[in-house]
Amino acid sequence: MLMPMQWGRAAEVAPRVIELAGQHGLLCFDSQAKVVHVPSITSHAQRRPPRHSIRATES
Incomplete structure (x- = not known):
């Protein structure tokens, strides 16, 4: 889904x-x-916001 x-x-x-x-x-x-x-694994079940982020890098 896109969210403009x-x-x-x-x-x-x-x-x-x-x-x-x-x-x-x-x-x-x-x-x-x-x-x-x-x-996070528990965020969906406990209704918490995400705790992890991954930054993309250019090669």
């Missing part, structure tokens, strides 16, 4: 999108920052 947002509201909207993705056990990729937010 206005650049001026990204700081407000992105954390909530990441939180919602984590609540549903979904990965969330920030294409601007090149970061994948990975929900």
